[in-house]
Amino acid sequence: MPVSPPRERFLGLLRAAVTEGTLAKLTLGKPGGPDPTLRNLFARPVQLRDGARVSLTWRHATREVTRNLPPSDAADLLAGLLGTEFLDAHLFTATGHHQFETNPGGRPRLRSLPPPPGLNPPAQGPHDRPKDHVLPGSTPWLQDLGVTNPDGRPRAGMAGKLSQIQHFAALLQPLLRTAFPPENAREREGATLEVIDAGSGKGYLTFTLATLLGPGFRVRGLEARPELVAFCNQVAARHGLRERLTFVAGRLDPARAETCDVLIALHACDTATDDALALGIRAGARLLVVAPCCQHELRPALEAPPGLGPVWRHGIFRERHAEFATDALRTLLLEWAGYATQVAEFTGAEHTAKNLLLSGLRQRRPGDAGKAEAVREFAAAYGIRTQALARHLGFDLTAIPAAPR
Ligand SMILES: C[S@@+](CC[C@H](N)C(=O)[O-])C[C@H]1O[C@@H](n2cnc3c(N)ncnc32)[C@H](O)[C@@H]1O
Secondary structure (H helix, E strand, C coil): CCCCCHHHHHHHHHHHHHHHCCEEEEEEEEECCCCCCEEEEEEEEEEECCEEEEEEEEEECCCEEEEEECHHHHHHHHHHHECCCEEEEEEEECCCEEEEEECCCCCEEEEEECCCCCCCCCCCCCCCCCCCCCCCCCCHHHHHCCCECCCCCECCCCHHHHHHHHHHHHHHHHHHHHHCCHHHHHHHCCCCEEEEEECCCCCHHHHHHHHHHCCCEEEEEEECCHHHHHHHHHHHHHCCCCCCEEEEECCCCCCCCCCCCEEEEEEEECCHHHHHHHHHHHHCCCEEEEEEECCCCCHHHCCCCCCCHHHCCCHHHHHHHHHHHHHHHHHHHHHHCCEEEEEEECCCCCCCCCCEEEEEEECCCCCCHHHHHHHHHHHHHCCCCCCHHHHHHCCCCCCCCCCCC
């Protein structure tokens, strides 16, 4: 996948930050123009009576000159100055600190780091606020993953993917806050929490997790395809994320002992979702989040629940029941394993069988007898005698088990 040159990438980030309202501040330095008194140029967003503006201050040796410009005019002007009047730039946004530097040989370089703690763009007026995204299109790695252009907008054919990633980020954020309340951050100081993205694919959500969670968490993508693992590790390194974001090649093995505080699996096909859930439960993960797909396992053996016999000959109805029965049984098994579950729609724009987000927050001791009875009754209603997650957990669907394994 071609990667655009540093200046172009930096200007894309800058334009997106200025126009999307995620700019915190910008400094252009190393002046290279004709005015020997010019030291640097400082830019920050301001809210004036006429709306959002970018305030630009040219700092000379003995004076300052300030102009307030509409965001898109400011972005145009700044683009013209970088590489001509100024050779270095530091851009701070809601999601990153981006350093553009020109070495003595004239070679430009771009480095992206997480934003320093406590740095936020100022609040804007209700009319000027762009659509709020937990993960703005200007987030730098989205470009390298082929989702966005240098201006932070989706590439052709990737608008759906961007909105899916942003929707996932928006759904995930409150779950993470509940599982790891910010007020407990001090207690966790020094401890690194482990996050696994099972079946991480091209890493869209793995990068999202690493960005949302920040320092204090170590995110690992487990993925069967080594070429995707190599690509994702390269992108993570390019964005200075390697210390807390790693991709590992191999197949999921729920029997292997893993350290895991958060387990995510998005669109891990068929029983790979069960493998992922079992891995997280065995590891005692506090938060489990899965978006299942291709629920094939139960379909051939599913029996019509009472009253549904007359419609059971319709394949589509049987298929929908198989999806429902699989995911409903998973939530009941999670409840039995001690997790409080939630079910949400993953993306409102796409009504496909892949749009369910199941989450579980570890809250109770596992093995509640009432929960076990609910699992068994549900399984009996559909004639389900065995299922992948139940097998992993040692739950005999035809009898009440003692406690999860
Ligand atoms: C449909 S893709 C989803 C990728 C990613 N989670 C996303 O939503 O963008 C499923 C990925 O899971 C991987 N996968 C499926 N079964 C797996 C297994 N048992 N172990 C490891 N990876 C697996 C596949 O190679 C594929 O990249």
